[in-house]
Amino acid sequence: MPHSVCLTYDFDAVAGWTSAGLPEYRSWGVYGAETCVPRLLDLHDRTGVPSTWFVPGHTIESFPEVAGEVHDRGHEIQHHGWSHDPLPSFGSREAERRDFVRGIEAIEELTGETPTGFRNPAGGFSEHTVDLLREFGFEWDSSGTERDLRPYYLRERGTVEPGQPYRRGERTDVVAVPVPWHRDDWLQLFPVASDPQFVSYGHEPDVFNRWRTELRWMREHVEEGVLTLLLHPQCAGRAPFVAELEAFIDDVSELRDTEFTDVSTVVESFSG
Ligand SMILES: [Zn+2]
Incomplete structure (x- = not known):
């Protein structure tokens, strides 16, 4: 089995800005939907590379034509909540x-x-x-990072109590496809002025160099490795990023031991 690279997009659009920041921040969401998604879909059409899109219901109902294009042009659409509100914030x-x-x-x-x-x-x-994932029969999740370059099985929530060791929850049959934070474009390239964690823009070539190094290491050291990138259209659709992404796709496409797949395909072939 070859190695896999999964390009995944969190198409949050305005859903990511409803409760945070200034009203003008929402223009980023509109920009993501109307300018960046078409740009990225064109790139995927040109290169023939599949991808996985996590689309909140809020985005689907706000930008139905754009979300429909993602589906019509052959990319899988998966669950990312309706409101995009943090899950612990629901309270029940x-x-x-x-x-x-x-x-x-x-x-x-x-x-x-x-x-x-x-x-x-x-x-x-x-x-x-x-x-809830089990109640509705979900086969996989791509949220955590118990591993970095191989899928694993999701566990029930572990327990953390003062003075006690960490107790891991029971293993489920839901497959987890990891997304470490250093493969999230947003955390490196999208500073938010009000958030002290994100103070300056990263340099796109540096980010891709890191991912290329990780891909090279994976091909040398891991069997059937899976490198998942977590991209947001309003970040990844900006011209400097798209240019680097296209070069990355071209280079990976030349590799004989590595192929682009969507996440469902990775999950189908995972056997533990
Ligand atoms: Zn999101």
Whole structure:
């Protein structure tokens, strides 16, 4: 089996800006939907590379034509909540479940297909999230990073108590495809003025150099490695990034032991 590179997009659009920042920040969401997504889809058309899109229901209902294009041009659309609110912020299983179901329905309405994969919106899982994934028969999740270059099985939430060792939860049959933070374009290239963690723009070639080094290391040291990139259209669709992404796609396409796949394909061939 060859190694895999998965290009995944969190198409948050305005959903990522509803509760944070100034109203003008929402223009980034519109820019992402109307300018960047078409740009990225054109790149995928040109190169024939598949990808996975996590699309909140809020985005589907705000930009239905753009979300429809993603599907019509052959990319899988998976679950990313409806509102994109952090899962722990719902405060109850019922409230989280309502948003979860609404997100599924939005995707079904758009594509006619039920999503099988999930990525948590900002903020991580709540104590109910794994339960909901199982209740609705999700096959995989791509939110965490218990490993970095190989899938694994998601566990029930572990427990952390003062003075006690970490107790890992029971293993589930939901496959987890990791996305470490250093492969998230947003954390490196999208500073938000009000957030002291993100104070300056990174340099696109530096970010891709890091990913290229990791890919090279994976090919040398890992069997059937999986390198997943977490991209956001409003960040990844900016011209300097698109140019670097196209060069990266061209270079990876030359490799005989590595191929681009969507996440569902990686999950299908994972056997533990
Ligand atoms: Zn998101």
